[in-house]
Amino acid sequence: DTLDEIKKRGKILIAVDLGSPPFGMNDANMQPTGSDVESAKLIAADLGFPLEIVQVTSPNRIPFLLTGKADLVMASFSVTDERKKVIDFSDPYGVIQIVVAAPKSVAVKDLKDLVGKRLGTTRGSSNDKEATTQAQGAEMVRYDDDATLITALVSGQVNIMASSPQVMAAVNARRPNDPLEIKLVLKTNPYAAGLRKGDDALREAVNKVIATNLKNGKLNEIYTRYNGTSLPEDMLK
Amino acid sequence: MTYQFDFAVLLPFWREFAMGVWLTLQLSLISTVLGFILGTLCAIGRADGPPWVKFLVATYVEIIRNTPLLVQVFIVYFGIATLGIHVSANLAAVLALVVNVGAYTSEIVRAGLESIHKSQLEAAECLGLSRPQTYWHVIVRPAIERVYPALTSQYVLLMLASSITSQISAEELTAVANRIQSDTFRSFETYIVVGVLYLALSFVVRLAFWLFGLVVFVRRRKLGTAL
Amino acid sequence: MSAVVSLSNVHKSFGAVKVLDGVSFEVGRGEVAAVIGQSGSGKSTALRCINALETIEDGTISVCGHAVHDRKLDKRELRRDVGIVFQSYNLFPHLTAEQNIMLAPTCVKSLSKAKARELAREVLARVGLEAKADHYPEQLSGGQQQRVAIARSLAMQPKLMLFDEVTSALDPQLTGEVLKVMEDLARGGMTMILVTHEMAFARKVASKVIYMHKGKVWETGPGAMLENPQTEELKAFVGSGL
Amino acid sequence: MSAVVSLSNVHKSFGAVKVLDGVSFEVGRGEVAAVIGQSGSGKSTALRCINALETIEDGTISVCGHAVHDRKLDKRELRRDVGIVFQSYNLFPHLTAEQNIMLAPTCVKSLSKAKARELAREVLARVGLEAKADHYPEQLSGGQQQRVAIARSLAMQPKLMLFDEVTSALDPQLTGEVLKVMEDLARGGMTMILVTHEMAFARKVASKVIYMHKGKVWETGPGAMLENPQTEELKAFVGSGL
Amino acid sequence: MPTFTLTHFEFLCWAALWTVGLSAIAFVGGGIVGFLVALARVSPSPVVRGIAIGYIQIVQGTPLLILLFLFYFGIAIVGFKEVPAILSAGLGLTIYASGFLAEIWRGCIESVPKTQWEAAECLSLSRWQRMTKVVLPQAMRIATAPTVGFLVQIVKNTSLASVVGFIELSQAGKLVNNSIFEPFTIFIVVASIYFVLCYPLSTWSRSLERKLNVGRR
Numbered sequence A: 001d002t003l004d005e006i007k008k009r010g011k012i013l014i015a016v017d018l019g020s021p022p023f024g025m026n027d028a029n030m031q032p033t034g035s036d037v038e039s040a041k042l043i044a045a046d047l048g049f050p051l052e053i054v055q056v057t058s059p060n061r062i063p064f065l066l067t068g069k070a071d072l073v074m075a076s077f078s079v080t081d082e083r084k085k086v087i088d089f090s091d092p093y094g095v096i097q098i099v100v101a102a103p104k105s106v107a108v109k110d111l112k113d114l115v116g117k118r119l120g121t122t123r124g125s126s127n128d129k130e131a132t133t134q135a136q137g138a139e140m141v142r143y144d145d146d147a148t149l150i151t152a153l154v155s156g157q158v159n160i161m162a163s164s165p166q167v168m169a170a171v172n173a174r175r176p177n178d179p180l181e182i183k184l185v186l187k188t189n190p191y192a193a194g195l196r197k198g199d200d201a202l203r204e205a206v207n208k209v210i211a212t213n214l215k216n217g218k219l220n221e222i223y224t225r226y227n228g229t230s231l232p233e234d235m236l237k
Numbered sequence B: 001m002t003y004q005f006d007f008a009v010l011l012p013f014w015r016e017f018a019m020g021v022w023l024t025l026q027l028s029l030i031s032t033v034l035g036f037i038l039g040t041l042c043a044i045g046r047a048d049g050p051p052w053v054k055f056l057v058a059t060y061v062e063i064i065r066n067t068p069l070l071v072q073v074f075i076v077y078f079g080i081a082t083l084g085i086h087v088s089a090n091l092a093a094v095l096a097l098v099v100n101v102g103a104y105t106s107e108i109v110r111a112g113l114e115s116i117h118k119s120q121l122e123a124a125e126c127l128g129l130s131r132p133q134t135y136w137h138v139i140v141r142p143a144i145e146r147v148y149p150a151l152t153s154q155y156v157l158l159m160l161a162s163s164i165t166s167q168i169s170a171e172e173l174t175a176v177a178n179r180i181q182s183d184t185f186r187s188f189e190t191y192i193v194v195g196v197l198y199l200a201l202s203f204v205v206r207l208a209f210w211l212f213g214l215v216v217f218v219r220r221r222k223l224g225t226a227l
Numbered sequence C, D: 001m002s003a004v005v006s007l008s009n010v011h012k013s014f015g016a017v018k019v020l021d022g023v024s025f026e027v028g029r030g031e032v033a034a035v036i037g038q039s040g041s042g043k044s045t046a047l048r049c050i051n052a053l054e055t056i057e058d059g060t061i062s063v064c065g066h067a068v069h070d071r072k073l074d075k076r077e078l079r080r081d082v083g084i085v086f087q088s089y090n091l092f093p094h095l096t097a098e099q100n101i102m103l104a105p106t107c108v109k110s111l112s113k114a115k116a117r118e119l120a121r122e123v124l125a126r127v128g129l130e131a132k133a134d135h136y137p138e139q140l141s142g143g144q145q146q147r148v149a150i151a152r153s154l155a156m157q158p159k160l161m162l163f164d165e166v167t168s169a170l171d172p173q174l175t176g177e178v179l180k181v182m183e184d185l186a187r188g189g190m191t192m193i194l195v196t197h198e199m200a201f202a203r204k205v206a207s208k209v210i211y212m213h214k215g216k217v218w219e220t221g222p223g224a225m226l227e228n229p230q231t232e233e234l235k236a237f238v239g240s241g242l
Numbered sequence E: 001m002p003t004f005t006l007t008h009f010e011f012l013c014w015a016a017l018w019t020v021g022l023s024a025i026a027f028v029g030g031g032i033v034g035f036l037v038a039l040a041r042v043s044p045s046p047v048v049r050g051i052a053i054g055y056i057q058i059v060q061g062t063p064l065l066i067l068l069f070l071f072y073f074g075i076a077i078v079g080f081k082e083v084p085a086i087l088s089a090g091l092g093l094t095i096y097a098s099g100f101l102a103e104i105w106r107g108c109i110e111s112v113p114k115t116q117w118e119a120a121e122c123l124s125l126s127r128w129q130r131m132t133k134v135v136l137p138q139a140m141r142i143a144t145a146p147t148v149g150f151l152v153q154i155v156k157n158t159s160l161a162s163v164v165g166f167i168e169l170s171q172a173g174k175l176v177n178n179s180i181f182e183p184f185t186i187f188i189v190v191a192s193i194y195f196v197l198c199y200p201l202s203t204w205s206r207s208l209e210r211k212l213n214v215g216r217r
């Protein structure tokens, strides 16, 4: 199974989306960074394997995993029932909200206000799915990755987004004059590492590492460093 | 090989596929028509315009032909936004495709124009035709007739290249495929289906061009010259 | 002044090559002038100058009242009065015989399609090609193509027709067809200038023969002058040309 | 059986057009046969059938012991024995004269480069072109190209040579050069079949003349038969052809 | 807020090297496969010819983007899991290039006059010898210009490898944009680098074409 394979190979392949700050991105020296990257480093180290980061985008995360191009996906990968049919998840190591955000000037009180509005999101992400089902009547504008979504929001190609607060923060850092604010919270999703179905041994090992690091606060430290808020209390116990 | 193919999963998505095909066709049709007009004007400008027009067109053609469409799409989409103009993805896609295919069209049409013998021009001139009349009746029409097969190939390539505009949120066939495969996790099957759809589309486009050619180029029809 | 065409001291060079070196001649109304001379002597160039296809460096050209040497010349007006037919036909390959003929009358004289078609049928009949109206150039023989080209010029009802070696790409039989049409035109009183290698035809039809040599008009006279050349050069030319 | 080539009742059509309609003739060792006839009478096609460039529908062809009509024929073996020279030379433009000649001996007979070069020099000398060994085809005149083509065939030491109007693209002077080479070959005892328009040459060199008309062998006989044609058709042909 | 610096430019230039590398793989691979397909396309066997025609039609009728996706995931499905992106992207581009090069070269092979084939046949050369000694050397001369021209297409189209995560010039542009958000500047710079790579090739191709035309006249 995969754990043996990792041992044989001598390194672990973890898929991270470097196009979705602050979870995955490049720093000023074009080195990968972000909370998923740091978490992946932590988990790989605790599992005792050298880490190799595999770059993915949100539409191709699952194919990457299923076709064996990665052992583990850590790409702000929300746990959903649909995904559970195809892959397994570890215990959650973070949470991500799906929010609708827009500038002050745009009045959005409930989902009905979104009818006929253009809503930017990332194609194939759980944000996409949640917004598409909840905000009936809104026009979805889908980009291939968060980076393009952010660029579109900063340049004003779309004005309303259905994504995470983290994306909103990234946007606001680049458009200080007319910042977005959270209008609606569509869902709060815990996210976890994704594994191939039946990789129980690896899952056990990963779960153990996650539990330890949630307890000792290391994961929370990473999360707080990049997201600006700490993890919910009930995850830390 | 342990992978189990399952195309049935994709059946419920036929409506999405159809929408994607429809948008792909629309994008291609509009860009073909506009790109043809732009390209033909550029070709005429380059063949017979004042030096500054020649220079401008030459520069335009060289820049477009030596940079990737993907990058052109990004520059158009984000570039005009930076200027404060906000257009829909579809419009930006069309704009980028037109600018792109216009350059290629202009090169093809130019070759056609150059293949028209100078004596034809003189004959028209001697009949007293004005410059625009000469251009339309004696040069442009036969030139385009001559390069029609090359143009057909170019516009089929355009249709295929329109898949790139999925990157800027145009919901054409490739974008639909990407969404469906992340819904169903059946990426391989999805791309096979989409590949077949594109093949069918290119066949349809070729057929359409052939029929259009039959209608427009009467002589070829009457003499039975292949298009 | 009854001269339809009059050239006076015309000079023309291509780069360093002097092609017309002081050419002067006149052609009156209803006259048929044959221009003869060796290859390269400047015959075609002279014809092209008359029709303003080439600009000249010096001298004056007056054609049907137009000052052709003038920079401000309205070429389109000139060409309503002058028709020209080339050796290589220059029909438009994508148009039928009829459409070739209709093009200029509809574009230039703004005739209606119906009127232009009627006119086309008429001139095609004059060259004996009523039956070929719907044929494309490539479906016609060389002689037929040349006659369509003549018909195309005739449709504009020019006052002067120029012919540049219109038979030299044709075999003897086809040549006969075309010459017949030109003879008819001459009999109908059309003013014509023809560059030709057909001495027999020149002798028969031309009221004036212009012999060019090295860019100059070497000898001029009636058709009979060919029987009795005054200069050594014409003597040699006629001797070889027959 | 001393016949090197023997055709018997050969039929060949292109689509609906019957080109060979029961052709039979024989050519013996050392004989020079001239095939004459109007354009389109099937001369070239007959020659191409002998060399298996065309397949026939009916009849038998035997060439140097090979059954050419047989589907199982080894064409490469046949062509070791038969050389052919075309009107359009068909030299390989990317190779020099020498390389053109060396190609087949090295490829087919596995001669060493050095041997093949020696051979090439030898056959080039036979056609009088030793000096042109290093020239590319486009650097040679038509007659020289044709002679290199003959040398290229000779280098394979064929038992039979076929010539298809090898001089008709050449002017009289160049024609003379090529005919001289062919005369030498004939004198050397080579079996040859030549399609030709040069009646004088046929009369002088050919030991047998084959007159073809409408896909049939119309008349056969010695060179002298041209002086005394038996059929109306040959009479007309000889009358016009001379 | 960071701005576009020399570091970023350097990063882009390194990525451009990958673009060049990927182009080289696609060109060499596509050249080899394309050559074989071109030979098959002019084969005397109708079956072989039919297969070659089908192959060319399919490759030319599918967007490169879809080809890349198919190969990217297809390779893994058939069991090669640890194939690096450069190889699967290289394979996708190889197939793409082979389809187009095959068609270009077929045209060149067929433009060698039939009489040359016949002359070689009459000299008793085998089919392979006719092809290699007589036809190909002549076809090659005609083929250089369009081949170099197509090389430009390959270089440009490697940009699509970005969609399967291969970090070449375009993807690098996206990444840089991700950290500094100056899309206009960055993509203009990216376009300029492509231009610098492609323009000499285009010019070369055109001058080759001109020379050939002069030679033919």
Ligand SMILES: Nc1ncnc2c1ncn2[C@@H]1O[C@H](COP(=O)(O)OP(=O)(O)OP(=O)(O)O)[C@@H](O)[C@H]1O
Residues within 6 Å of the ligand: C014, C017, C019, C037, C038, C039, C040, C041, C042, C043, C044, C045, C046
């Ligand atoms: N466009 C041109 N550029 C340069 N030289 C030209 C041009 N047109 C004609 N010439 C030269 O001018 C000279 C006269 O040409 P022209 O065509 O008038 O001769 P011509 O008497 O009509 O001869 P021909 O009987 O062969 O038609 C020739 O030497 C020719 O090479």
Ligand SMILES: Nc1ncnc2c1ncn2[C@@H]1O[C@H](COP(=O)(O)OP(=O)(O)OP(=O)(O)O)[C@@H](O)[C@H]1O
Residues within 6 Å of the ligand: D014, D015, D017, D019, D037, D038, D039, D040, D041, D042, D043, D044, D045, D046
């Ligand atoms: N490949 C072909 N396809 C169709 N028809 C052909 C082909 N080759 C020859 N023909 C026809 O077969 C007839 C005989 O041709 P062939 O070349 O044998 O005549 P020929 O006697 O050599 O004439 P010529 O003296 O003009 O060379 C002609 O009518 C020709 O049009």
Ligand SMILES: [Mg+2]
Residues within 6 Å of the ligand: C043, C044, C045, C165
């Ligand atoms: Mg002339």
Ligand SMILES: [Mg+2]
Residues within 6 Å of the ligand: D043, D044, D045, D165
């Ligand atoms: Mg023949």
